[in-house]
Amino acid sequence: MIVIGYNGFTDGAETFGRLYGATGIDRHSILGHDAAAALFVDGELVAAVEEERLNREKKTSDFPVNSVRWCLETAGKSLEDVDFFAFPWAFSPELTADMIGDISGAGLTVEQKFDRLRRFGELYTGLVSKEAILADLRRRTGLDIPADKLVLVPHHLAHLMCGHYLAGGEDTAFLISDGRAERLSSIMGEVRDGRIQVFENTVVGVTHSLALLFGEITRYLGFMPNNDEYKVMGLAGFTGPRSDNPLLKHVVELQENGRYALALANEPSGTRAYYGLLDELYGVREGEREELDFRIRLARDAQEMIEVVTAHQLGALQARTDLRRLVFEGGLALNCVNNTKLLEESGFTDIQVSFGASDPGVAIGAAAFVNGVQRRPRRTPATPYLGPSYDDDAITAALREQAEHVEWTELDPADLARETAKLLSEKTVIGWFQGRTEYGPRALGNRSILANPGFPDIKDIINTRVKHREPFRPFAPVVLEHEAPKVFEMGKKSSSPYMTFVFPVKPEHQEAIPGACHVDGTSRVQTITDESNPLLAELLRTFTELTGVPCLLNTSFNVAGEPIVNSPADAIQCFLGTEIDHLVLGRFLVGKRAPQR
Incomplete structure (x- = not known):
């Protein structure tokens, strides 16, 4: 069986710019960023490359036409040979109806609700519905496939299957935490005996996304969100934790079952609403946000917030499962300082974080999902060296x-x-x-x-x-x-x-x-x-x-x-x-x- 996993939308950047006012690299930062393609042949990953390496546009969210072509060419295959195309977003009609209900039930004015519903409607019909994804595939490749050859994989399951496949496919507990999936930002559970179980009472909705908040703190400090979070992590190392962390007191609340809630989760302006709260909590004016001493102080508090919240999640997961291996994937898993502390301070004997932990990995994971959860060793060891070579x-x-x-x-x-x-x-x-x-x-x-x-x-x-x-x-x-x-x-x-x-x-x-x-x-x-x-x-x-x-x-x-x-x-x-x-x-x-x- 031949499966292509891919991530990216032709009109994604334009759509988010038009509907949500995103500019510059932000246009690529909502859905489809880190566009890529990965090819599985008979259950084995044989080629994968990120579109940015070929089109030279960093963090691109474009349809990865160059990546798809290269993967197939390097394996001696054609588009017509592909049995399934796997896409790591699944806005099913049922899920979409729930999201419409979320908007309708939100604490917004009638005008704000109509505005959100209008924009979401355009996003759904023009970009993320199965019909729109099929049309995009046909437009960019010239290939008209039946609907059943396109498999839409829930985003978090694509993250999970990337980590699970690359870690060797053994039974494992998992934590997936990123900015946003379709409706959620974090899930936990187990892969056991070839079956995925999400612990539903541990899921965290996208309005309470820890990764999005960390990204907005990144922007607040003068860096680029969804790109420069590691700079904040690096700055945090210049000082130790403080006994009085305003973020843990006033921004995040730990709840039962490893869940948590953010203070301004329901604000109409989204994560930008935290700017005023951060100014108030830290007593700074806008011009002082990029001063090094303040950057270090807030970076340390934000890093500690990540560490405390994810340790809270792992504590609940550890109490729920007898598995002692953990796969951790999603953008938040790139916080390598946190990863080490999670491992050393938990009861897990090992934590695996793959080279595709952030959104490049969902192209691999979507294809791996279509291949199925298989409890068997790979024929070849996992390797990140999957892209073009030159003689x-x-x-x-x-x-x-x-x-x-x-x-x-x-x-x-x-x-x-x-x-x-x-x-x-x-x-x-x-x-x-x-x-x-x-x-x-x-x-x-x-x-x-x-x-x-x-x-x-x-x-x-x-x-x-x-x-x-x-x-x-x-x-x-x-x-x-x-x-x-x-x-x-x-x-x-x-x-x-x-x-x-x-x-x-x-x-x-x-x-x-x-x-x-x-x-x-x-x-x-x-x-x-x-x-x-x-x-x-x-x-x-x-x-x-x-x-x-x-x-x-x-x-x-x-x-x-x-x-x-x-x-x-x-x-x-x-x-x-x-x-x-x-x-x-x-x-x-x-x-x-x-x-x-």
Whole structure:
């Protein structure tokens, strides 16, 4: 059976701009953002790529026509070969009727109700109904399929099935928490004996969305919601928790069964209503919101709020299930500081957070759902390296296009790791482009910027000269899995392959890797093995032999506001537009030509 999972709408950005006044990147931030496609053949995930990597529009919500075509082409399949198309939103007639009832019963004026119903009606008929999704598929691919070949998968179940499939398909408890699904923002339950059970008395509605509130705090602090929440998480590390947290006192209320309620859940203006409340609680004026001291204080309170609320949820889940493995998915699962605390302070023996935890993963999850909950091992290990790769001919063609600006040396593959390690032993920054593009929001070693974390100022060099972003931003170390426990306090985890957990750096190693330590002495760690990424593992071994430094600094190969590079041309363009010192493009070592006088 051949299944394509995909996420994205042709007219999504235009619709949300017209109906809800969304502008800029916000137009992509409501439904369909992180558009992508994933291909399953006979139950196995064989290809997946995010549309932004191909159309170069960050966070795009467009119909992923390029991604669909690439997935099929790389597997030697055609659109006509596809048995099912799986879409990770399911606004069924029954659910839609309930949502209409929610609007009608809300504490709004008659005029406000009619306005919401009008806009929701246009959204439903023009974008999210099954008829509209079928029409969009036909418009962008030219393929006219019968309605039963399009399977609409509830958004949270798509998140769940991405995590469940990539974690190995075993029985597991689950927590899904994100900004919004169709009507809810969070669910909990079990996958047991091939059956999904949602614990209905634990669900949280979208008007009480913790992730949306965290996103609005992100905007309030001057960052971009649904994109920059990790900046707030990073800022929180600059100070410790306070005994008096206004958010826990006045904004969120913990309830029975792991549920919670937000103070302004029913305000007509939505999460923007919190601006006035935050101003009042913190005694700030609008111009003071972006002052660093205030940003740190509110960021710490917001982070603690996330930690307290999700621990409350896990406490209720743990009391309800005897399963001790947990799959945690949804946008909130990208908060890696919280993930570690949840694991260490709960009775769960392991928490799995996938490389597709946020909305890129729902394309994988929707297709996995159609394949069914199968309690059997995958034929191949889970890997994030699912996107396009480029051979020597494609790389040399891209280099020749920029021959006026770059020069290159072809290395013997046997020498690649050693030559790169020699360069990294100095205070240099290297663009590293190898193999298939990673899937998800993190660069995991194939489209990465690498540097030596032994230099204390390497973070400042990369933030200011390369990434063009805020100086407080930390970077992640990549380390061989068997070496990780020697350097980091791993707790219950034995591996962290997707940068979804944070660990304290052991005191004796903090001076050795200052460039990879956050201000609070922690690191967001990526572990690798010879099986998961053999070339990067070889580079790490060689680098450690040369320098004695046990890890490399790894950050995404892009600049602020741009998607991670995908093609050789993307990599060369980014290299030329930054102060990256060297580019290792496949087996080619690339430098910049001195400008001619």
